[in-house]
Amino acid sequence: MLSRTDLRGTTPTAAQLRRALPRGGTDVNAVLSTVSPVVEEIKTHGATAALDYGEKFDKVRPASVRVPAAVIADALANLDPAVAAALRESIARARAVHADQRRATVTTQVAPGGTVAEKWIPVRRVGLYVPGGNAVYPSSVVMNVVPAQEAGVPSLVVASPPQAGFGGWPHPTILAACALLGVDEVWAVGGAQAVALLAYGGQDVDPAGGPGAELDPVDLITGPGNIYVTAAKRLVRGAVGIDSEAGPTEIAILADDSADPANIAADLISQAEHDVLAASVLVTDSEALADAVDEQVVLQAASTKHADRVAQALGGAQSGIVLVDDLEAGLRVVDEYAAEHLEIQTRDAAAVADRVRSAGAIFVGPFSPVSLGDYCAGSNHVLPTSGSARFASGLSVQTFLKGVHVIDYDEDALRAVAEKVVTLADAEDLPAHGDAVKQRFASLRDPS
Missing domain, CATH: 3.40.50.1980 (Nitrogenase molybdenum iron protein domain)
Known part of the structure; x- marks a missing residue:
């Protein structure tokens, strides 16, 4: 059901990775x-x-x-x-x-x-x-x-x-x-x-x-x-x-051979349940794990309530398994993919998660599934999609706040920097900016 992208033995650039990885999205x-x-x-x-x-x-x-x-x-x-x-x-x-x-x-x-x-x-x-x-x-x-x-x-x-x-x-x-x-x-x-x-x-x-x-x-x-x-x-x-231009939901899972294939399959299916355009991606350095996850996906997807929707999502170009040489390569892949939801199911999962630079939310270890974040983790599930987690954040209190600078200088404080303001204004050929400061101090005014 899941297509495979085999990156083993290669060292793709960031641009090559972005082109090679499964990716869905919609044409707004x-x-x-x-x-x-x-x-x-x-x-x-x-x-x-x-x-x-x-x-x-x-x-x-x-x-x-x-x-x-x-x-x-x-x-x-x-x-x-x-x-x-x-x-x-x-x-x-x-x-x-x-x-x-x-x-x-x-x-x-x-x-x-x-x-x-x-x-x-x-x-x-x-x-x-x-x-x-x-x-x-x-x-x-x-x-x-x-x-x-x-x-x-x-x-x-x-x-x-x-x-x-x-x-x-x-x-x-x-x-x-x-x-x-x-x-x-x-x-x-x-x-x-x-x-x-x-x-x-x-x-x-x-x-x-x-x-x-x-x-x-x-x-x-x-x-x-x-x-x-x-x-x-x-x-x-x-x-x-x-807040953002949200695309279809997506999950990426970075896993090694210590991960439980049944758990991984269940988590991939959970996101595929949302929409036929949902993306479910496994990144692993273990071909044996990839094979086991494939078997579990087929088994579990057949019995889930929204089986048709799940099958379309998992069989789409936006979903698949990416094989890499090692976890180092896997980290490069998930950073370029920049998933809305990223699960880390590896040995020393917390240490691996700490090295991730691009994800909407990171779920650490076998007992932090994305479903927890959807409902009761306390985190927010309105997250950046389609790779925008490389530069954007999920919904938070900051989304609803405006940061405003309040500048308060007294006469002596302005006087101390007045000549530098005038100098920079002249350097930018904006003399009226300097004049606004000169107006306040007779010693800076042009006698003419």
Whole structure:
């Protein structure tokens, strides 16, 4: 089921590795022409246009964009107690981890009387997108909302696709997760139309026929979605901030012959379950392990609930086994691949993991599977994909904060450096910059 790339006996360059490794992804440019009119229509006509497109694409039209408070409360009241308990545990662990990410203001005295402080200001209002599609994602509610709350964001809205089977509102488990987190503003809108409405706002419709409430635009949009959501995020970027352009999920596992092939197969299958475009990659220096994993994949995949979806994902060009000479070569491979999720299942796994430079999240040893990170590790599962972990980070408290420098110099502190400011301004042929300093000190002014 899994294709093989054999790099043994070779020393490929970084560029050659990037070309040789299994890689999926989607062509966002291919759908921009489809998504652009949707975004422009919603920018002009607001909620009515968003609901029109939702009805056209998803065959469902809620009575309003904003979900009534009673619907959210009922969702929590009717939630399976076991699911509620699991969500509370997930929230508690995520909150503990993200609370420790908060940054304090740091003030540096550059010179006597001259300080520069960096203060962290939360974004005023954020839109958190929670997808629908192949699965229900209350965990994504947790992963988006908790860091925003811990950053101190004063206003947030969750948007999730309406469901025909639930009265045109988002899935009740999504709504219940919002209620557990104290989120009272939820929009029943999905896809590109959700991103556009979050970016530009508008006036909601009123089921009674009167004017609806105002839907305020946001300043930042976060959360994963399909290719149309990603295209819309690209189109509204600049009008608002975005976290990333997320691609299909991916897992890479770096393993040696000490690893359990059944565990590895289960972890590869767990990510393939998400989507037919999901990527599952094993990097190993053990051909015997590769063979054993192949056998386990065939055995386990046949009996999993979403067997057809898993088979397509594991059989796609984005998935496979990469054979390397040794762990040193394996580390080079995983750094160039820069997986969204990277598992290290080797001897001395912690030491090996410490040497990894590029991954969205690193899962160390046989008892830290990606599934743990999806739900209850306390880490965030909104992570960089498609190799962007080489330069990008996952969702965190920092995503929702703006670092602002505050410069405070007194007269003597400015006087001490004034001539250097003037000199540099003249060197850049920007004399008015220097004049702004000269204006304050008669001794620096040109007598003429």
